[in-house]
Amino acid sequence: MIGPKAIIHLDSLIHNYQLIKEKVQNKRVMAVVKANAYGHGAVPVAKALESVGVDWFGVFTPEEGIALRQGGVSGNILVFCRFNRQFLPKAMEWNLTLNITSEDDLMDLKEFHTATGSSPAVHVKIDTGMTRLGLPVEAVSSFFKLLKETPNVQCEGIYSHFATADEGDPEYAKHQLEQFEEVLKIAGQMGFTFEHIHLSNSGSVLNLPESFFTLVRVGLLLYGAFPSDEVPKDLPIEPVMEFTAPVVNLRKVNAGTLVSYGGVWSAPHDTVIGVVQVGFADGFPRSWYEEGCISLKGERYKIAGRVCMDQFTVDFFNANVKAGDEVLLFGKNKTDSILIEEISESIGSTPYVLFTAIGGRTKYIFKGL
Ligand SMILES: Cc1ncc(COP(=O)(O)O)c(C=O)c1O
Structure with a gap:
């Protein structure tokens, strides 16, 4: 799938x-x-x-x-x-x-x-x-x-x-x-x-x-997450979940093009908009679009426009990206990490809420034992 x-x-x-x-x-x-x-x-x-x-x-x-x-x-x-x-x-x-x-x-x-x-x-x-x-x-x-x-x-x-x-x-x-x-x-x-x-x-x-x-x-x-930033974070814990999703579509758009629901985001420059197949129905936080980003091959790219139920859009600008590439949503891979705490702090939520929302259509892959 x-x-x-x-x-x-x-x-x-x-x-x-x-x-x-x-x-x-x-x-x-x-x-x-x-x-x-x-x-x-x-x-x-x-x-x-x-x-x-x-x-x-x-x-x-x-x-x-x-x-x-x-x-x-x-x-x-x-x-x-x-x-x-x-x-x-x-x-x-x-x-x-x-x-x-x-x-x-x-x-x-x-x-x-x-x-x-x-x-x-x-x-x-x-x-x-x-x-x-x-x-x-x-x-x-x-x-x-x-x-x-x-x-x-x-x-x-x-x-x-x-x-x-x-x-x-x-x-x-x-x-x-x-x-x-x-x-x-x-x-x-x-x-x-x-x-x-x-x-x-x-x-x-x-x-x-x-x-x-x-x-x-x-x-x-x-x-692998801390309950708040008020506690001493003196344990070098590692994120256990690496949450990823694929880029399924790429398209060039001109500066000023409105992207996703509400047209609240307009392309600040000529760019490439990628569609990533994961949405709030899969637990991806809808409110993470304002500050939100994903990581691809160690580089971060901004979420462009509102997160939808099943997919969202990314401003890939001049990235080296092709359909089928997997982006990092949160967790850690070989080239980058986006901590769940970074997202939860940005959107006024908690890692508890964000983790427990994951499920539904998500495919689980267990590694490392
Ligand atoms: C009764 C009880 N004990 C322990 C825990 C674990 O809490 P934490 O995830 O903060 O370690 C919970 C979580 O809500 C709980 O309900």
């Missing part, structure tokens, strides 16, 4: 993992592979990481966890989404660890265990300040009391999630860390120990080593 390609450099993924592993003082790493590994391909990414010793994977839905199992992933899988008793049979069948956030969830597990003689492993999620999912800190004593009375529930882990770990000011993240430590203290006083204790994400890997505990959950850094 002619169209966009996501070349996934699994050797760069492993390189990033090794840097992170060293940075977190050899703590266990949970690779966050939800949302198709942030657009990178969940099964090949998880299997590559599993081959170098990663034994925890974070997904959002049970279906994402089942897809990993069907693809041959055997490590532990934690499902982040809100617990629902309907998940229990599938969680048992596919050996998924669920997260629980309330006493009602404990009661559902207890009932399931009474009915079937078993129940899946769970981690309890504490809300230390994200105010999304999680057991409120004020409710932990009562929850732990009930947990004591339900010995069949296998609560193997406890965790929380930072709201601001990628921001320059660490104050709120430190407050969340203190809240979490307070909860661990209460748990300890009530006789609980947890095999897995986790709080850290990419931002705090870079700026809050006190938050590492027994396991760190990392997504974005693994894929």
Whole structure:
């Protein structure tokens, strides 16, 4: 098929993992592979990481966890989404660890265990300040009391999630860390120990080593991007995705010719307009046309006019270009790199948003293992 390609450099993924592993003082790493590994391909990414010793994977839905199992992933899988008793049979069948956030969830597990003689492993999620999912800190004593009375529930882990770990000011993240430590203290006083204790994400890997505990959950850094430019960018990570698309048409136009929807771009000189076959339906950011560029053979060329659903236009001027040439949209190839952070900063987005938009008609090619 002619169209966009996501070349996934699994050797760069492993390189990033090794840097992170060293940075977190050899703590266990949970690779966050939800949302198709942030657009990178969940099964090949998880299997590559599993081959170098990663034994925890974070997904959002049970279906994402089942897809990993069907693809041959055997490590532990934690499902982040809100617990629902309907998940229990599938969680048992596919050996998924669920997260629980309330006493009602404990009661559902207890009932399931009474009915079937078993129940899946769970981690309890504490809300230390994200105010999304999680057991409120004020409710932990009562929850732990009930947990004591339900010995069949296998609560193997406890965790929380930072709201601001990628921001320059660490104050709120430190407050969340203190809240979490307070909860661990209460748990300890009530006789609980947890095999897995986790709080850290990419931002705090870079700026809050006190938050590492027994396991760190990392997504974005693994894929070779920094969560913001407020964190120390002192890990030499490499982009994992090289996103490319072909030039499918070239045409000479005179200065003043209007190009693409709205006619908002007019050729500043006699030039050659190339059509590149990838559009916003493939995840290419529509708003990247004003400052936007692509790279061909190590040279950058400006996007000319609005990005369309399936294609966009480039001012190739006097480039050495022919139909069929592949241009670099973002990532790194042998001659250039366009970092996803450069695009996201320019258009007021984030690498998370841009990566997870990739998919659809994109052809995935996995290289480097
Ligand atoms: C619960 C949870 N943990 C960890 C992560 C990983 O975050 P990051 O990609 O910033 O490392 C996410 C991502 O959103 C998440 O939802």
